[in-house]
Amino acid sequence: MEGKKNSVRRELKFLFAIWKANLQSAMEYRVAFISQILGMMLNNAFYFLFWVIFFERFKEVRGWGLQDMFLVFGITATSFGVTAFLFGNAFSLSEVIAQGRLDYYLSMPRPVLLHAVSARSIPSGMGDLIYGLTSYLLSGYFSWSGLGRFAVGVTLASVTFASFLIIVHSLTFWLGNASALARLLMNAILTFALYPITLFNGPAKFLLFTIVPAALMGSVPASLARDLTWQNLGGLSLGAAILLGLAMVVFRLGLRRYESGSAIQIEV
Amino acid sequence: MKKYWAIFKTQVINSLAYPTEIMWRSMAILIFLWVFTFLWRVAFDNSSTTILAGLTLHDTLWYLMLAETIELSRPRFANTIAQSVKDGSIAYLLCKPYDFLLYQLSVNAGDTVFRLILTFIFGSALIWRMVGAPPDIWGWPLTLIAFSFGWLINFCLTALIGLAAFVVEEVTPFTWIYQKLIFILGGMMIPIDFYPPWLQNISKALPFSYVMYGPARLFVSPDLERFATLLAGQLAWVAVLGVLVSVAYRRGLRRLAINGG
Numbered sequence: 001m002e003g004k005k006n007s008v009r010r011e012l013k014f015l016f017a018i019w020k021a022n023l024q025s026a027m028e029y030r031v032a033f034i035s036q037i038l039g040m041m042l043n044n045a046f047y048f049l050f051w052v053i054f055f056e057r058f059k060e061v062r063g064w065g066l067q068d069m070f071l072v073f074g075i076t077a078t079s080f081g082v083t084a085f086l087f088g089n090a091f092s093l094s095e096v097i098a099q100g101r102l103d104y105y106l107s108m109p110r111p112v113l114l115h116a117v118s119a120r121s122i123p124s125g126m127g128d129l130i131y132g133l134t135s136y137l138l139s140g141y142f143s144w145s146g147l148g149r150f151a152v153g154v155t156l157a158s159v160t161f162a163s164f165l166i167i168v169h170s171l172t173f174w175l176g177n178a179s180a181l182a183r184l185l186m187n188a189i190l191t192f193a194l195y196p197i198t199l200f201n202g203p204a205k206f207l208l209f210t211i212v213p214a215a216l217m218g219s220v221p222a223s224l225a226r227d228l229t230w231q232n233l234g235g236l237s238l239g240a241a242i243l244l245g246l247a248m249v250v251f252r253l254g255l256r257r258y259e260s261g262s263a264i265q266i267e268v
Numbered sequence: 269m270k271k272y273w274a275i276f277k278t279q280v281i282n283s284l285a286y287p288t289e290i291m292w293r294s295m296a297i298l299i300f301l302w303v304f305t306f307l308w309r310v311a312f313d314n315s316s317t318t319i320l321a322g323l324t325l326h327d328t329l330w331y332l333m334l335a336e337t338i339e340l341s342r343p344r345f346a347n348t349i350a351q352s353v354k355d356g357s358i359a360y361l362l363c364k365p366y367d368f369l370l371y372q373l374s375v376n377a378g379d380t381v382f383r384l385i386l387t388f389i390f391g392s393a394l395i396w397r398m399v400g401a402p403p404d405i406w407g408w409p410l411t412l413i414a415f416s417f418g419w420l421i422n423f424c425l426t427a428l429i430g431l432a433a434f435v436v437e438e439v440t441p442f443t444w445i446y447q448k449l450i451f452i453l454g455g456m457m458i459p460i461d462f463y464p465p466w467l468q469n470i471s472k473a474l475p476f477s478y479v480m481y482g483p484a485r486l487f488v489s490p491d492l493e494r495f496a497t498l499l500a501g502q503l504a505w506v507a508v509l510g511v512l513v514s515v516a517y518r519r520g521l522r523r524l525a526i527n528g529g
Contacts, residue, residue: 032438039441046448050457180292199306
């Protein structure tokens with residue numbers, strides 16, 4: 001038990017060291033870093049104008065109003081930002097696999113998947129994160145206890161999103177370079193997460209809780225941030241845990257099929 | 269012109285080298301249109317009328333189909349130009365016997381062809397199934413002409429962003445913001461007819477709506493007067509932006525410094 005605790009502590013220490021190095025590397029090009037953050041915030045704000053215009057005209061969509069959209073946008077943008085900033089390589093894992101760049105991570109005495117996905121940071125993710133928090137503050141649902149629930153929701157949504165990315169990019173192990181398919185599926189989860197869940201019914205809703213778990217990235221954590229219900233918290237935690245487990249299993253199974261021309265090199 | 273035609277043809281063939289990839293990319297339209305179908309059905313159901321801002325649900329969804337097709341097939345080469353400026357590889361293109369901008373135009377036109385056709389086929393199939401047959405076929409040639417000039421406007425705007433790399437370190441944020449301007453002021457996510465009048469006026473005065481809204485609106489309500497007005501606006505924007513791109517390119521070249529290589 002003590003050994004396991006030490007091992008977790010060691011991996012966490014390693015993870016923090018990578019994040020620190022990634023941040024230092026991003027700060028090396030300060031102007032580019034800051035312009036990407038500001039650019040992404042502006043980009044999200046422009047995108048959100050769609051909902052402002054839409055609700056100006058239609059007022060509500062099956063019980064959802066502009067306030068709810070601020071909240072769901074807040075959760076989704078923040079969890080996207082967290083994943084992009086801390087686990088940026090999850091967005092290009094298929095290229096890493098297809099180009100044989102996993103060799104580098106396989107040669108290190110560290111967990112391959114954790115190391116591979118955290119090795120790169122996408123600086124604009126910080127812009128999404130800040131924008132998401134701002135969107136939450138503007139939603140009208142802010143309270144100090146709500147902020148705690150928001151943080152829990154974002155954490156679980158980030159786990160869901162990162163796991164989903166790992167699963168779809170791992171398809172490369174079986175299909176060859178699946179980056180275009182992975183991009184398509186990533187677009188799908190993001191698009192569905194940013195729309196009111198009440199729009200969908202029947203099979204569409206089932207799809208959004210299972211195959212493309214957009215509901216676990218948008219509307220469910222948003223309703224958790226609104227009010228704490230054990231059903232929401234339990235369901236979201238269970239969903240995130242299942243997806244994380246699945247991502248680890250799929251990656252591990254895929255790793256057995258991995259082949260490369262011995263491309264051990266420095267990853268920058 | 270012969271050499272540019274040859275570049276265009278080569279690029280068309282190149283774009284077919286990875287058919288699976290082009291298919292997955294084109295299929296993205298199904299996701300967006302599927303969500304839009306749910307959203308606009310509910311929006312029309314909530315209203316007590318079948319016509320909103322002069323558009324029926326059928327018109328709105330066919331409009332969005334064409335707008336999405338334009339968005340998903342439009343070339344995104346700003347980062348390619350920016351990268352070639354930053355790493356100096358632009359020098360290899362500059363010493364070739366062709367004009368850099370016309371080369372980019374031919375390459376990107378070649379890249380667009382199959383993406384446009386496939387995206388249009390996937391999008392049409394879905395919307396046809398959801399709300400019925402497409403608008404009058406006689407308007408299609410007019411739409412194609414309007415699309416082509418809209419494509420040129422988009423080319424000029426994207427080239428301007430790419431050429432900004434002569435001056436600024438990072439152009440990626442400009443590409444994001446440009447995309448969102450196309451989404452909102454261009455009328456990609458919601459037809460401009462649904463906007464409040466003041467925003468309609470602003471949107472219609474800017475070039476973004478000539479890329480997206482103009483051709484898509486013509487597609488669902490084809491008439492010669494609309495076409496003539498649209499074309500006049502597009503030609504004016506192509507002229508203005510064409511001059512701007514040319515000036516930006518020549519000024520940029522003066523700032524270019526390549527060390528070795």
